[in-house]
Structures are given as structure tokens and as C-alpha cells.
Amino acid sequence: MAGEPQSDCLFCKIVAREVPATIVRETETTLAFRDINPQAPTHVLVIPKVHYPDAASLAAAEPGITADVLHEAGEVAADDKVDGSGYRVVFNTGSGAGQTVWHAHAHVLGGRGLEWPPG
Ligand code: AMP
Ligand code: ZN
Numbered sequence: 001m002a003g004e005p006q007s008d009c010l011f012c013k014i015v016a017r018e019v020p021a022t023i024v025r026e027t028e029t030t031l032a033f034r035d036i037n038p039q040a041p042t043h044v045l046v047i048p049k050v051h052y053p054d055a056a057s058l059a060a061a062e063p064g065i066t067a068d069v070l071h072e073a074g075e076v077a078a079d080d081k082v083d084g085s086g087y088r089v090v091f092n093t094g095s096g097a098g099q100t101v102w103h104a105h106a107h108v109l110g111g112r113g114l115e116w117p118p119g
Pocket of ligand 1 (some may be wrong): 098
């Protein structure tokens with residue numbers, strides 16, 4: 001069923017505490033943890049606890065939880081004190097854009113200069 005945990009999904013396993021992660025924030029609907037291969041001093045992933053393969057399918061099914069993810073992205077930035085200098089929230093969508101984990105997630109990147117346009 002849509003949104004149900006997937007046994008082959010790494011991020012569902014992190015939600016279930018079957019795979020360890022450095023968790024920085026948790027709400028009823030979201031989890032935020034540090035990326036294992038950080039691309040910036042602050043690189044945190046904010047995920048919905050429910051499983052959807054990407055941000056658009058999450059937004060179509062669960063607009064409230066999508067808003068929760070974006071709200072938590074802002075809280076992560078404030079916690080890491082990168083909100084003043086600026087930060088970026090990225091949803092890679094599709095393999096051509098670099099998506100490798102098929103559970104919706106926001107990357108929160110900050111703490112260094114961020115080029116525009118991104119690569
Ligand atoms: P994406 O390439 O946009 O799908 O992002 C997936 C992200 O998950 C990458 O930045 C990976 O470094 C990160 N990642 C993969 N495995 C783990 C893990 N076990 N804990 C934390 N982050 C992970
Ligand atoms: Zn999942």
C-alpha cells in the first residue's frame with residue numbers, strides 16, 4: 001500500500017532503527033539525519049517516515065507531511081546555524097539528477113559557499 005514501509009528500502013530501515021544513522025531531529029512524521037557522505041559542513045537528510053519514491057509522489061499523496069519535511073529542513077538549518085549565511089534544500093528526482101535512494105528525501109546543505117546554478 002502507498003506509504004507503507006518497504007523491506008528493501010534503506011531509509012525505511014533507518015526509520016525502523018534497523019540501520020544506524022546520526023539522527024539530529026525527529027517528529028511524528030519526519031526524521032532528519034546526517035548524510036553518510038557529506039558534501040558540505042552541514043549535510044542533513046530530512047525524510048518522511050512514510051515511504052514514497054520521490055518528492056512529487058509524496059506531495060501528491062501527503063501534502064501535510066511534505067510541508068512537515070520543508071519545515072524540518074528549516075529547523076535543521078537553524079539548529080546548525082546556517083540559516084543566517086544561507087543554505088540549500090535539494091530533492092534529487094530521477095537517476096539523471098543523481099537520485100540513488102528511492103525514498104523521498106530533502107538534502108539540507110550549508111556551511112560553505114553554494115554555487116548557482118548547481119552542477
Ligand atoms: P540521493 O543521491 O539524492 O538519492 O541521496 C541519497 C543520499 O543518501 C546520498 O547523499 C548518500 O550519501 C546518502 N546515504 C546513503 N546511505 C546512507 C546512510 N546509511 N546514512 C546516511 N546517508 C546515507
Ligand atoms: Zn522507504
